[in-house]
Amino acid sequence: MKLVYEVWQESGLRTDCLGIDNQKLKKNDAVILDFGAYKEYARVVNCRGELPIEADSESLPQILRRATLQDQNKANENHRFNRTSSQKAEKIIGKSNLDISMVDAHISFDRRRAVIRFLSPKRVDFRQLVRELASSLGMKIEMRQVGVRDVAKMRGGIGTCGRVLCCTSWIHEFQSVNVRMAKEQHLSLNNNIISGQCGRLKCCLAFEYEGYQLISEDMPLHGSKIMVRGQEARVLDTTLLNRSLLVRVKQDGRVMNVSREQLDDLVDSKDSACGDDCGADTSCSTDDCGSCGD
Known part of the structure; x- marks a missing residue:
C-alpha cells in the first residue's frame, strides 16, 4: 500500500512524497528521496495516509529508504561542502556585475544539482x-x-508576539494580505506595528479576518444613525469583540457605550454616508495608507 508522507528537506522545503507501508516510517526518521534527476536527504514530518486513487503518483518523489548511518555521515559532509560551495558561488556572483544578491545555496544529497536563491x-x-x-x-x-x-x-526569526515566525514554523504557502484586513480589525495602521520582519504586512492579519467579518455583519458602520432606547444617535466607534458601540445621542449630545442588543433599530442603512458632524474618524482610507502588501 502506498502512503503519502510529508517531509522536511535539508533545503528548508516541506514536500509530499510517496512511501510504502512496510517501510514503517515514524516522525523525525531520516530518509532518502528520489526526484528522478537527483536525490535529497530529508526527515519525516508526518504521514498523511493512503494515496488517493485519483492522485497522480508520478508527480511525487519516492522515498527510497530510511537513511543509513553512511547516509547520515554523507549528509554531514554535505553541510561542510555546501558552505564552501556557497562561498565560491557568492564570489562568482559578485564579479558578474548583475544586480543580484545571493540569499542561500543548497546542494542535493548526491551533489548533482545546486539551487541558488537570490534577490x-x-x-x-x-x-x-x-x-x-x-x-x-x-x-x-x-x-x-x-x-x-x-x-x-x-x-x-522571532516575531513581535515573541514566537518563531509563522512562515518559518508552519505556513507552507503565502496568502495575500492587504491593509483592509487591518482596518476591519480596528488595528493601528502604523507600519511599524502591522509590518513583519520582511517589511510586508504581517501574515497573521489574515488569521482572524474571516471571524471579524462574521461579527461585523450585523454591526452598524461608523456614522450610521441608530435608535437607542427610543432616541436617535450616531455611531462614533465600534468594538467588534465586545459587540459594543460608542454613540452620541442627538437630543442632548451625550456620548455613551451601548451593546448591540440595546439598539432599537437602524435609521440609515449600513451603506449610508458619514456626515461631517457625526464625529466618526474617517480620515484614513485604503488609498491613503500606502501600506498594502502581498
Missing part, C-alpha cells in the same frame, strides 16, 4: 552566470529568484 529588484538574464557557476562547481545549477517574504521564511 533582485528586476528580472535578470543570468544564463552566462549559470554557465560559469556550473563550470566552477561541477554540477547542474538552478537559479531561483525569491521575494523578501521568502527570505524571512528561510532565515527565520
Whole structure:
C-alpha cells in the first residue's frame, strides 16, 4: 500500500512524497528521496495516509529508504561542502556585475544539482552566470529568484508576539494580505506595528479576518444613525469583540457605550454616508495608507 508522507528537506522545503507501508516510517526518521534527476536527504514530518486513487503518483518523489548511518555521515559532509560551495558561488556572483544578491545555496544529497536563491529588484538574464557557476562547481545549477517574504521564511526569526515566525514554523504557502484586513480589525495602521520582519504586512492579519467579518455583519458602520432606547444617535466607534458601540445621542449630545442588543433599530442603512458632524474618524482610507502588501 502506498502512503503519502510529508517531509522536511535539508533545503528548508516541506514536500509530499510517496512511501510504502512496510517501510514503517515514524516522525523525525531520516530518509532518502528520489526526484528522478537527483536525490535529497530529508526527515519525516508526518504521514498523511493512503494515496488517493485519483492522485497522480508520478508527480511525487519516492522515498527510497530510511537513511543509513553512511547516509547520515554523507549528509554531514554535505553541510561542510555546501558552505564552501556557497562561498565560491557568492564570489562568482559578485564579479558578474548583475544586480543580484545571493540569499542561500543548497546542494542535493548526491551533489548533482545546486539551487541558488537570490534577490533582485528586476528580472535578470543570468544564463552566462549559470554557465560559469556550473563550470566552477561541477554540477547542474538552478537559479531561483525569491521575494523578501521568502527570505524571512528561510532565515527565520522571532516575531513581535515573541514566537518563531509563522512562515518559518508552519505556513507552507503565502496568502495575500492587504491593509483592509487591518482596518476591519480596528488595528493601528502604523507600519511599524502591522509590518513583519520582511517589511510586508504581517501574515497573521489574515488569521482572524474571516471571524471579524462574521461579527461585523450585523454591526452598524461608523456614522450610521441608530435608535437607542427610543432616541436617535450616531455611531462614533465600534468594538467588534465586545459587540459594543460608542454613540452620541442627538437630543442632548451625550456620548455613551451601548451593546448591540440595546439598539432599537437602524435609521440609515449600513451603506449610508458619514456626515461631517457625526464625529466618526474617517480620515484614513485604503488609498491613503500606502501600506498594502502581498
